[in-house]
Every structure is written in structure tokens, then in C-alpha cells.
Amino acid sequence: MIERAVCLLTHGQDNWAAAYGAFVLGKQAKLEMDFRHIDQSIPEAPIYLLPSITGMNCIPRRQWRDLLSRMRDGATMYLSLGDGIVPHFNEVAGVELVTRAEPTGLASVSLSDAEGSVLPLLGADKVDVNAVEAEVLGVRSDNGSPAFWKNHHGKGQIIVFAAPIETALTQLPGTFDAEAPPYWKVYQEIAKSQPSLRRLEIESPHLAVTEHPIDSEHSVAVVINHTASAQTTRAVFSEGFAIGRILKGAIEQIGNGNAMLTIAPHDAVLFTLEKTQ
Secondary structure, three states, rough: OOOEEEEEEEEOOOOHHHHHHHHHHHHHHHHOEEEOOOOOOOOOOEEEEEEOOOOOOOOOOOHHHHHHHHHHHHOOEEEEEEOOOOHHHHHEEEHHHHEEEEOOOOEEEEEEOOOOOEEEOOOOEEEEEEEEEEEEEEEEEOOEEEEEHHHHHEEEEEEEEOHHHHHHOOOOOOOOOOOOOOHHHHHHHHHHOOOOOOOOOOOOEEEEEEEEEOOOEEEEEEEEEEEOOOOOEEEOOOOOOEEEEEOOOOEEEEEEOOOOOOOOOOOEEEEEEOOOO
């Protein structure tokens, strides 16, 4: 069974927009997730997503304490900030909140990735924080303040993005297109926070990947091209796994746990993965 993140929809927000934005960004970053409302029973999971939190009472205190306990035991928690407020934010997030105000213009965040990616801070308050214990992953263009960071909490960690990107992205056309700013890299950082149990790894954000385990030695993989152009990409398999049967599409096995997939526009490849040793 492939372990999945749990996306928690909270009070005061547009739940549909938060869920849809998180789902698309997760697909681009190869992060599978289930969905729950914060008032429902929360299953055990390696990663908890709380996208675009909004309002003073967005997360009930009992559920917040429960999530902090799970994080101390090793889970990852992700928050993206609308105007939501949670208890003991500074202590948990590893920062000092200096000021928070209505935005006066559209700022952006420069990520500390190899490509130096720049993401407009859509829908964000103007937040000025100082990193106390947190590791900064991206800074604002207008004041140099951290806008993307992570912090250890017990055996786990919290990852924070200082803008409600999930709800904001659903309101603008083209924000999930191939040429759009790579907001999916935020979710890639979340996915990297826990060991992957996938048998198949594909990095391209233009391809959605799902695995359907049959048993400990067999699974079915589906790779979907969501773009209007053909995509060729490398697939890397977990040690001891290889393609069994090709059920649909063009696949070239090149050895050493690798294969090249060619997928037509708005089409898919389908194949089985089998344990070889």
C-alpha cells in the first residue's frame, strides 16, 4: 500500500478551492493524498496538509494539539497562510512574527532551489518574520523576509508557505499550465520530507502518476500526460522492480532500473511493475 498524505480542509476557507489547488499541486509533485474536513476523524499519516488556512478559528484547539503530537512523533505538517491564526505559531514554526498587514502590492518569493525559481505571492498578506530556528527555503522580494521555511518539531517538522496558494491559484486561468510559475515545487519539498514508498519515480510536473499495488511483488502504474504536447520522460524504478507487462503506450526499457516513456498529448501509458529479486 502506498502511504498517502492527508489534506485537512479547515473552517473559514473555500474548501473546494483549497482541496482542488492542493490536489493539482500534489499531482504535479507526485504526492498522493486523501481528504478530510478538520472536524472529521483524522487518520494516521506521514504528512498532514493544511492549505490556505483562513480566519481566527480555522483549526479547533483539540485537533491542533493532536496534530502537534503527531508531528512530535515524526509526521510532517504543512501550512499555507491566508489570514489564519493558530496557537503558538512562533514557537512551532521556528520564527518571530514581526508584522502582518494587508498587501500593498504583488510581491514574489525567490526559492533557494537550483533554478532560482520565482513565485508570485498570490493572495498573501504582507508578512514580516525573522527566522529564529527555521531553515529558510525562500524569501520575499519586497522586504527580504522568509516566505517559505521549515522547522523541526520533535521527531517531525513543519513546512510553511506564507501565501494561500491553493485557493489563489484556482481563481486565475493558466496557473497550472506548463509555462506557469512552478508552485508545485512547494509540494515537492513536502513530499521529500518523508521516505518515499513508491516503486516508480517520475519528476516531470506535467505527468500524473498513480500506483495501484496488487501485492508485495506486483502493482499497476498509470502515467497520464495532462498537456497538449507529447512528453518523453525517464522513469526510475525502486531497486528490485522492473516493468512486467506493457498494457498501453510506448515504453523503452533501458536497464539499470530505468525506462523511457513517450506519451501522446492528453493520453496515458499503463504497465505493470514486478519484483525481480
